[in-house]
Amino acid sequence: MKTLRFGLIGCGLMGREFASATARWCHLVDAESRPEIVAVCNRSPGPFAWFRQNFPGIRQYTSDYRELLANSEVAAVYVALPHHLHREVYVDAIRAGKHLMGEKPFGIDLPANQAVLKALQDHSGVFSRCASQWIFFPAAQKIGRLIERSELGRILEVNTGFLHSSDLDPQKPINWKRQVEFNGEYGCLGDLGMHACVLPFRAGWKPRNVRALFSKIIPTRPDAAGQRVPCQTWDNAILLCETEDPVTGDTFPWTLKTQRIAPGQKNSWYLEILATKTSVRFSTRDPKRLELLSYSGGDQIWGEVQTGHETAYPTITGANFEFGSSDAILQMWAAFMEELQQGRPRARFAGCPTPDEAALSHRLFTAALVSHRSSQVIAL
Ligand SMILES: NC(=O)c1ccc[n+]([C@@H]2O[C@H](COP(=O)([O-])OP(=O)(O)OC[C@H]3O[C@@H](n4cnc5c(N)ncnc54)[C@H](O)[C@@H]3O)[C@@H](O)[C@H]2O)c1
Secondary structure, eight states, X not given: OEEEEEEEEOOSHHHHXXXXXXXXXXXXXXXXXXXXXXXEEOSSSTTHXXXXXXXXXXXXXXXXXXXXXXXXXXXXXXXXXXXXXXXXXXXXXXXXXOEEEEOTTSSSSHHHXXXXXXXXXXXXXXXXXXXOOGGGSXXXXXXXXXXXXXXXXXXXXXXXXXEOOGGGOTTSOOOGGGOHHHHOTTTHHHHHHHHHHHHHHHTTOEEEXXXXXXXXXXXXXXXXXXOEEEOOSOSEEEEEEEEEOTXXXXXXXXXXXXXXXXXXXXXXXXXXXXXXXXXXXXETTSTTEEEEEEOSSSOOOOEEEEOOSOOSSOBSSOTTSOOOXXXXXXHHHHHHHHHHHHSSOSXXXXXXXXXXXXXXXXXXXXXXXXXXXXXXXXXX
C-alpha cells in the first residue's frame, strides 16, 4: 500500500479527528494508499502532548506553518484552522506544491475563496478538496444512488440543513466561531452551510436566485473572565432558492437552513427530497432511518429502511452495525485518498466537495447576505 505523508495544520477538534482516522486505517479493506502524519503545526503547544503520546511517527512539531510547508517529507496537508486563516494558509500550501484538504468554508468570504481558487488554477498539479463528511452516511449514499439512476421522478421540493442547539444557552462562553473577525460575515452559514449544499451541488442542481433571512438571537456571551462581550455572528439562517436541475430543465424550491439555535437538535444534518416517483427523508438525528415513499398510483405510504454499515468504501465492520460520525470522517478521508490516487471517487456521491463546489457555495452565501440586507431576491 502506498503511503502519503501528511502535515496537519491546526490540532484542534478536526485535526484530532483526522489523526484518529489515520490511526484506524486498517478498518478499510481495499484502500490502495494510506495517510501518515509526519508533521504537525499548532499556534500553541497544548495539543502536542496528545499527538506525542499517540503518534510516535510524527517527526516535526512547530508553531509556524511555514516551517511545516518547507518540510520536503510532507506531500499533502490538512488545514483545520479558523476561517480568517484559510486564505493565507491554503494559498501558501498550494504554492508549496502540497496536496490540500481544506476545511470548510474554504475561505472566510468570497474574495478569500477566489484567491484560493486562483492559486489552484496556477498550480494544476495540486489536488484539493473541501472537507465535509455527512454525505457518507449510508442513507445519504443510498439517496445519491437513487438520484444517479434518475429514480426520483420530477423533483417538487428539496429541504436540506444543519441544526444545532448548544447556543440556546446564553451562558455558553464566546469562542472564535462566534466572532466575525475569525468566523466571517456568513456566521452560522459559513460554519454549517457547505454541509447542507454538498448533496444538491453533487446532484448538479443549480440555485438561480436566493431570498434569505438571518437571525441574531443572543447578542452577548461571557468571555474567559466571565465578562459579557458582543456575540456578533448570525445564529440562524434560512435560504429559499429557485433551483434548476440542468438535466431536465425543471426548477424547484430548495430551502436550506443552518441554525445554531434550533431547540431540541444536537447535531442534525438532514435532507428531504419530495418528488413525483420516489420521495426521501433522512436526518443524522435518527442515523439508521431512511424514509422513502414510492408512488406509482394507489396509496401513498412512507416506508422506512433501517440502514446499517453499507459504506461507499468497504470496511471490516459488520454490515448490520451502526454507522456514526467518526465513521463518516474515515469515509471522507478514504474518498480524498482514492480520488487523489485514481482521479475520481468510487461513486459520484462518494467524494468530498470540489473547489468549484466550494466556490458555488460562496456565491450562494454572499448573495444570501445581500438578500437579507436588502429584503430582495438576489440572482446568482
Ligand atoms: N467537518 C466538520 O464537521 C467540522 C466541524 C468543526 C469544525 N470544522 C472546520 O474545521 C476548521 C477548524 O475548526 P475546529 O473546530 O477544529 O477549530 P478548533 O478551534 O478546535 O481548532 C483550531 C486549532 O487551530 C489552532 N490555531 C489557531 N491559529 C493558528 C495559527 N495561526 N497557526 C497554527 N495553529 C493555529 C488553534 O490553537 C486550535 O488548536 C474550521 O474551518 C471549521 O469550520 C469542520
